[in-house]
Amino acid sequence: MRDMVRRVTRCAVGLIWGAAAAVVELLYTLLAGLLLLLVVAWPRGRRAVLRPVLAGARSLTELNRTRLRTWLRAHTSPAYEDTQALGYLACRWTLGVLGAVVMLSVAIGLGYGTSWLYLWLLVDDIRNTASIVYTSLGGLFLLFLAVQGILAVAELEGKLARRLLGPRHQDALERRIAELSASRAAVVDAVNDERRRIERDLHDGVQQRLVALGMLLGRALRSEDPARTDRLLRQAHGESRQALDDLREVAWRIYPTTLDEAGLRAALETVAERASVPVRVEYGLAGEPERAVGTVVYFVVCEAVTNAVKHATPTRIVVEVGSKEGALYVSVEDDGKGGANATGSGLFGLARRVAALDGRLEVRSPPGGPTLVTAELPCA
Structure with missing residues (x-):
C-alpha cells in the first residue's frame, strides 16, 4: 500500500510538470511549424532555420527525458535524431494536456469526496443529508478513476517516448542478449576466481597448519624427554584447533x-x-x-x-x-x-x-x- 501511494504521488508530480511543459511544447511546435513553412518558401535559408529549431527541440526533449526518468521511471535511449525530438514534442503536448485533465479530475474528486467533512464543520444545520452522501460517494468514485488515469497517462508517456525516441524493440533485444552474454561470462569468471580464492585459503591457511601439526607430532614421537613431548603435544593441540578454526572460516566464506x-x-x-x-x-x-x-x-x-x-x-x-x-x-x-x-x-x-x-x-x-x-x- 505504501509503495502504491508513493508511486501514484511520484507519477502525479511528473504529470503536473508534464502539463506545465505542454504549454511550452505547444507554443514551440507552432513556432517551429511557422519557421519550417519559411524553409519551404525560402530553401536557401534551410540550414539557418533548421539548426536552432532542432537544437531547441533536443533541449526540450532532454528536459522531458529527465522528467520521465526521475518521476515516471521511464528510460529512453539518448541516441536519437534531432528530427525525432521534434516529432516527439509535436505529439507529447497532447499527453501533457491529458495529464492536466486527469489532475484536475483528482482535485474535483478530492473536493467532492471530502465535502461532507467541511460541510459538517462549517454548516450548523445540514438538512439534505442524502444529497451530501451521494455527492461524496460520487467524488470518491471520480477520485478513484482519476488515480487510475494518473497511472495510465504515466504509462502512455513512457510508451510514447520509447516509440519515438527509442530504444526500438529490436535494439532492446540485441542489448539484452549482449548483457546476458556478458553476465554469463562474468559468472564463469567469478566462479573461477572463487575457486582460486578457496585454493589460496586452503594452501596458505589450513594446509600450512596441518603441515605444522604433522611436524609437531613427528617431533613428539621421536622425543625421549617426557617434558618436551608434553610441550610438543600441547603445541600440536593448539595447531589442530587453529586449523579447525581456519577450516570453518573457509567453509563459512564458501556458503554459510x-x-x-x-x-x-x-x-x-x-x-x-x-x-x-x-x-x-x-x-x-x-x-x-x-x-x-x-x-x-x-x-x-x-x-x-x-x-x-x-x-x-x-x-x-x-x-x-x-x-x-x-x-x-x-x-x-x-x-x-x-x-x-x-x-x-x-x-x-x-x-x-x-x-x-x-x-x-x-x-x-x-x-x-x-x-x-x-x-x-x-x-x-
Missing part, C-alpha cells in the same frame, strides 16, 4: 549454512557478530527473499564489511536491507577513511554477482570517507 537454516536476517546478524567493529543491521524485509537473491545480498554485505574492517579502519558500520519499488535494496556504510577501489578484485567480483541477477552495484568512497556500497536487485 545459517542462510538456509535460519534465513538472511540471521546470516547478516552473524556477520555483524563476527566483525571486529560494531555493525548495526537494519533489516526491513517482511518476508524471506529468493535463495539466489538472498545469497547475493549476503555476499555483498559480507565482502563490504570485510573490506571496510581490513582497509578503512572504521569505528562503526551500518547495514540496511529493505525493499523499494519492486526491488531489494541493500547498503553498507562505514565511517572509515574512504578511498575504496571499486575495480578491485573483491568489489569487482560483487558487481559481477549482482549483474548476474540483473542488479546494479554502486560504490561511493571519496578520500576521507564515508564509504557507501549499495546494491539493487530485482525481487518479487
Whole structure:
C-alpha cells in the first residue's frame, strides 16, 4: 500500500510538470511549424532555420527525458535524431494536456469526496443529508478513476517516448542478449576466481597448519624427554584447533549454512557478530527473499564489511536491507577513511554477482570517507 501511494504521488508530480511543459511544447511546435513553412518558401535559408529549431527541440526533449526518468521511471535511449525530438514534442503536448485533465479530475474528486467533512464543520444545520452522501460517494468514485488515469497517462508517456525516441524493440533485444552474454561470462569468471580464492585459503591457511601439526607430532614421537613431548603435544593441540578454526572460516566464506537454516536476517546478524567493529543491521524485509537473491545480498554485505574492517579502519558500520519499488535494496556504510577501489578484485567480483541477477552495484568512497556500497536487485 505504501509503495502504491508513493508511486501514484511520484507519477502525479511528473504529470503536473508534464502539463506545465505542454504549454511550452505547444507554443514551440507552432513556432517551429511557422519557421519550417519559411524553409519551404525560402530553401536557401534551410540550414539557418533548421539548426536552432532542432537544437531547441533536443533541449526540450532532454528536459522531458529527465522528467520521465526521475518521476515516471521511464528510460529512453539518448541516441536519437534531432528530427525525432521534434516529432516527439509535436505529439507529447497532447499527453501533457491529458495529464492536466486527469489532475484536475483528482482535485474535483478530492473536493467532492471530502465535502461532507467541511460541510459538517462549517454548516450548523445540514438538512439534505442524502444529497451530501451521494455527492461524496460520487467524488470518491471520480477520485478513484482519476488515480487510475494518473497511472495510465504515466504509462502512455513512457510508451510514447520509447516509440519515438527509442530504444526500438529490436535494439532492446540485441542489448539484452549482449548483457546476458556478458553476465554469463562474468559468472564463469567469478566462479573461477572463487575457486582460486578457496585454493589460496586452503594452501596458505589450513594446509600450512596441518603441515605444522604433522611436524609437531613427528617431533613428539621421536622425543625421549617426557617434558618436551608434553610441550610438543600441547603445541600440536593448539595447531589442530587453529586449523579447525581456519577450516570453518573457509567453509563459512564458501556458503554459510545459517542462510538456509535460519534465513538472511540471521546470516547478516552473524556477520555483524563476527566483525571486529560494531555493525548495526537494519533489516526491513517482511518476508524471506529468493535463495539466489538472498545469497547475493549476503555476499555483498559480507565482502563490504570485510573490506571496510581490513582497509578503512572504521569505528562503526551500518547495514540496511529493505525493499523499494519492486526491488531489494541493500547498503553498507562505514565511517572509515574512504578511498575504496571499486575495480578491485573483491568489489569487482560483487558487481559481477549482482549483474548476474540483473542488479546494479554502486560504490561511493571519496578520500576521507564515508564509504557507501549499495546494491539493487530485482525481487518479487
